[in-house]
Amino acid sequence: MYRRRYLPVDDRDDHLMRCFSSAFPSATRDEIRTAKTFEAIPGWDSLRMVNLLAVLDDEFGVQIDLPEVLELEPFDAVKRRLLERGLTAKELDE
Amino acid sequence: MKLIDALERLKAPVAENAPPLRVFLACGFTPLHLETFLTAHLRNLYPARRVELNSGLFGDLIGNVELLRPEEHDALAVVIEWADLDSRLGLRTLGGWEVEKLPDIVDSVKRSLDRLMCTLQKIPAVLPTCICLPTLPLPPLFYTGTQTSSVFELTLRRDLASFAEAISSRRQVQVVSGQRLDENSPMGKRHDLRTEINQGFPYRTFHASVMGELLADLMFRREPKKGLITDLDDTLWAGILGEVGVQGVHWRLDEHAQLHGLYQQFLASLASTGILIAVASKNDAALVERAFERDDLLLSRKGVFPIEAHWRPKSESVQHILKKWNLLQDSVVFVDDSPMEVAEVQRAFPEMECLLFPKDDYSAFWGLLSHLRNRFAKPRISEEDSLRLQSIRDSSAFLEPVDREPNSLDDFLQQAEGRLTFRCGKPVEDARAFELINKTNQFNLNGKRYDWAAWSKFLKDSQRCLVTVSYEDKFGKLGKVAVLIGSSTATKFVVESWVMSCRAFSRRIEFHSLQYIFDKFGADEIVFELQATNRNGPLTAFLQELVDGPAGANPRLTRSSFLRKAPKTPHHVQEEVSAGG
Structure with a gap:
């Protein structure tokens, strides 16, 4: 059972942003943060999506399936999933 | 290296005019993160090159190797997994593991290895090729259980070892060490069934990183210490x-x-x-x-x-x-x-x-x-390796009289009974010439190196010639010690590359070589595409003493100037014309 946590109100999520930036190299941080869907992130393609999920698994030990997040707002949705699975805001930052 | 670091490494800009480093990655699975890690490690090793990695079609390792165009690549990596040798040993097809099928699986693997061997043997022997034998565990298909090696498994491993032994004897082929791989990536932490089934990529990212690093390291070996x-x-x-x-x-x-x-x-x-x-x-x-x-x-x-x-x-x-x-x-x-x-x-x-x-x-x-x-690693031992120590001892004998009495060198060289053999031609299999050009530093005209693609192009270029020089005397053989590449017009010979092993210094082989060029090509003038490097002081100093005026860019040496300044050339000279000459 995963512990549910509230999203922190600050922007301490550099580690998570670094994961996104590595997978979507042509997108800026703002573009990643404000994209409404994954397809809206500049440079999106399915290969980059696979890279992102592998990086998240590597960095946080959390496996997320593609259909689970595809229809959601990318950055916040992934962040919420990670927090739901026990990650702390501090872990998303460092 | 973690995947996030590898992806970030690929983001780093490369100079637009950076020379390409073209590598073909042949594997039967989706290359995915292996491609990322291999590219990142190559970029770390060769930051001044633009790494271009190509891979073939999914599920056809041997077909991909067959489609390779060697002249368009600088290196080849062949990553074999069991599924490439028989799809029933993979987990994405359902061909059956019944007992009666096991002998056929073993036969099929043997046939695949034979086909791969034939394909690899057609690739020119100078293309650096790394071969990685299966790194993933065999699936649990043998009735003996996973604690016991069944006769089928042992036969598969025997056939694989025979294949590896045979292919490793080819020049420029290197088989990745299983022991080294075991040390760096434990067997139990390599396979990712989830990504194999869902994405066609069977490696955990850690294993992909280790593989990428090992392949990159092996592909273009750094010059060994001497x-x-x-x-x-x-x-x-x-x-x-x-x-x-x-x-x-x-x-x-x-x-x-x-x-x-x-x-x-x-x-x-x-x-x-x-x-x-x-x-x-x-x-x-x-x-x-x-x-x-x-x-x-x-x-x-x-x-x-x-x-x-x-x-x-x-x-x-x-x-x-x-x-x-x-x-x-x-x-x-x-x-x-x-x-x-x-x-x-x-x-x-x-x-x-x-x-x-x-x-x-x-x-x-x-x-x-x-x-x-x-x-000190070397892929194989050459004749020159076995001669090195003796020739260094002999060189010492050559140097000592010069140190003591400058005028005694003529006599000493005369008594050495030196014999020089010049070969003008382009035998494709002359790996020693390729090696000398790419590893010599001190007596090197400009530090220019050739990758396989450039060398291959040069060999086909009828306008440029290759001259190699071998030397022996009463003290022993030095083998092939100098290489010269250039082109000639009616009265002029332009030297594009010129290297000589440091073991051959103090024997006036460089003077003999120039004499040979003047005579062979009927040139009145030799132009050197000289470029100073951090390490080619000996050749620069040699030219400075010989040419008229300062040895800046493209110094020229006329025949009359050479005849006036060159000392006696003491060795017996013979010429051999080889294939492509």
Whole structure:
């Protein structure tokens, strides 16, 4: 059972942003943060999506399936999933 | 390297005009993160190159190798997994694991290996090729259980080993070490069933990283070190020679000094591969010579040259050794048990790798041997390797009269009975010419290197010629020692590349070579595409003395100037015309 946590109100999520930036190299941080869907992130393609999920698994030990997040707002949705699975805001930052 | 680091490495910009480094990755699975890691590791190793990685179609490893166009690539990596040899050994097809099918699976793997062998044999032998045998576990298809090796599994592994043994004998082919892979990536942590089934990529990212690093490292081997300078007391042997005497120093298991025996055995092994071994020791020279007379020493006196034994600073000994070897400091490793001596030599030779001999630390000692083996690693031993030590000793004989009496060199060379063989032609299999061009630093016209694609193009270019020079005299053979590439017009010969092994210095082979070019091509003038590098001082100095005016860019040498300035050319010369000449 995963512990549910509230999203922190600050922007301490550099580690998570670094994961996104590595997978979507042509997108800026703002573009990643404000994209409404994954397809809206500049440079999106399915290969980059696979890279992102592998990086998240590597960095946080959390496996997320593609259909689970595809229809959601990318950055916040992934962040919420990670927090739901026990990650702390501090872990998303460092 | 983690995946996030690899992806970030790929984001780093590369200069637009950076020369490409084109690698073909042949595998049967989706290359995905292996491609990412291999590219990132190659970019780390070759930051000035634009790495271009190509891969073939999913599920057809052997077909991909068959489709390879070698002339368009600088290297090939072939990553084999069991599923590539028979799809029933993979997990994405359902071909059946019944007992009656097992013999057919074994036969099918053998046929695939034979087909892969035939395909690989068609690839030109100068294209660097790395082959990685299956790294993933076999699926649990054998009825004997996973604790027992079934006869089918043993047959599969035997056939695989036979394939690897046969292919590894080909020049430029390197088979990734399974032992090294096991050390870096434990078998239990390699396979990712989830990504294999969902994405067609069977590796965990950690395993993909290890594979990428090993392949990148093997693909374009760095130039091996050429010489090792060792201390004696508490390094080559245990004990202080000056205190315990010749019979008191020891290196045996029963004397609790096995590490020193292993070190001797290791140095003898290096010497047998053409690596130069010298001694720098603060010791009494006569005593050292007597110690080397002990017949139980595992490193023979013959395999060591020179021995610098005196009480002056070690850096002075190292300087003398470098001069006798005619090597630059970055080609040499220094080993000593004293941190102070290591620091003193390191300070005097900052580009030399100076290592502490860990006489009381077993784990560090094991690490030292592995490290040294990698530093001196060669894919295979050439004829020139076996001649190296003797030719260095002979070179020393050549240098000494020059040092003492400048006028005696003519006589000395005459008595040496030297024989030079010039070959003008382009045999495709001449790996020695390719090797010399790519590893020679000091007598090198401009430091220009050729990758396989450029070399292949050159071999097909009828306007440019290749001249190689071999040398032997009454002291022994040096083998192929010089290579010259150029093109000729009616009255002019332009030298594009010119290298000569440092073992061949002081024999006037360079003068003979120019004489040959003037005569062979009927040139009135030779133009050199000279470019100064950090290390080609000897060739620059040679040209400066020979040409009229300063040896700036593209210096010219006329026939009359050459005849006026060149000394006597003392050797007997013969010419062989080889294929493509």
